[in-house]
Amino acid sequence: MATLLSRALDLLYPPRCVGCASFGHNLCADCLGQLLPASGPGRCGRCGVRRDDEGRCPDCWGWRDLDGARAAFEMTGSARRVVHGLKFSGIRDLASDMAEALVPVVKELSPDAILPIPLHRSRRRRRGFNQAEVLFERLGWPPAPGRLERVRATASQVGLSAGERRENVAGAFRYHGPDLKGATVAVLDDVVTTGATAGECARVLREHGAARVYALAYARAPYRSSASGRSDG
Ligand SMILES: [Zn+2]
Ligand SMILES: [Zn+2]
Structure with missing residues (x-):
């Protein structure tokens, strides 16, 4: 039907x-x-950001609870239009294209569980859907044993520094479900930028037994060039 x-x-x-x-x-x-793949040579092996020098990666050296970030594409050109088409124009079928692109990334990571990053219920009501949940549905991965809840509405991360982003999402999430017993968990969103939101989820999931937590997203927005773009990561 x-x-x-x-x-x-x-x-x-x-x-x-x-x-x-x-x-x-x-x-x-x-x-x-x-579209520009967000993996391969010339990138940080941990967070996937493009870089041409060695040593401490400016994008992920401050990550404490995230083991890494994996994404299908760089957040430029059509990838940005895809993300915005789903999130702001509500073209939900784009989530199928996004999920298809994520399949090899997910297979390589092969997490024990994938948890979509929740929106606060007030924002979810306004938007009518959570892009991360729609993406998770289209991915067709088995449901996780538990779920995350965003217990506090947070301001948009756009225009905030990495530190401000971490502060903005501190204590915003709660986990409901059984202990994660050393599992490798991926937290899913449409875009990952500084990893602040995923990192806060990771902190909570580690408290509940997760051994490794990765940010998984359709697009990787390099933080240093993200100030001009609309993104939530
Ligand atoms: Zn890095
Ligand atoms: Zn075209």
Whole structure:
């Protein structure tokens, strides 16, 4: 039924590529091919940020509870449009494209559990959905034994320094569920920027027995260039 309805809607309102506005797909093959993978040589092995020097990584040296960050693409060009298309324009089918791109990343990490990072209920109500939950549903990974709850509404992370971001989300999350007993856990969101939000989730999950916690996201926004962009990480 849902498929019939979506097919009828596709006829009435054919999907348009968020990258180039061509008809037929939410993200066309050309625009998909131009996305910049967020892994490989020339990147920090821990947080995945692009860098050309050795030594202490400016983006992740201060991470205490996160073991690393893994993302499919760099948050530039069409990847940014994909993220915004889901989060701000509510094009939920984009989550399928995003999940598809995440599959190899998830397989390589092979976490014991993936927990979508929750929104506070007030923001979720305003947006109508949580992009991280939609992404998790489309990923089709087995449900985790427990869940995270955002117990405190927090201001947007946009424009805040890394330290301010950490302060902004301190104590914002709670975990409900059985002990995680040495598990490797991934906390999922659409974008990871400073890792402050994922790091706070990681702190809570470690208190509940997780041995390793990774930030998992569709896009990696380098913090130093993120001040001009809209992102929540
Ligand atoms: Zn396109
Ligand atoms: Zn790093």
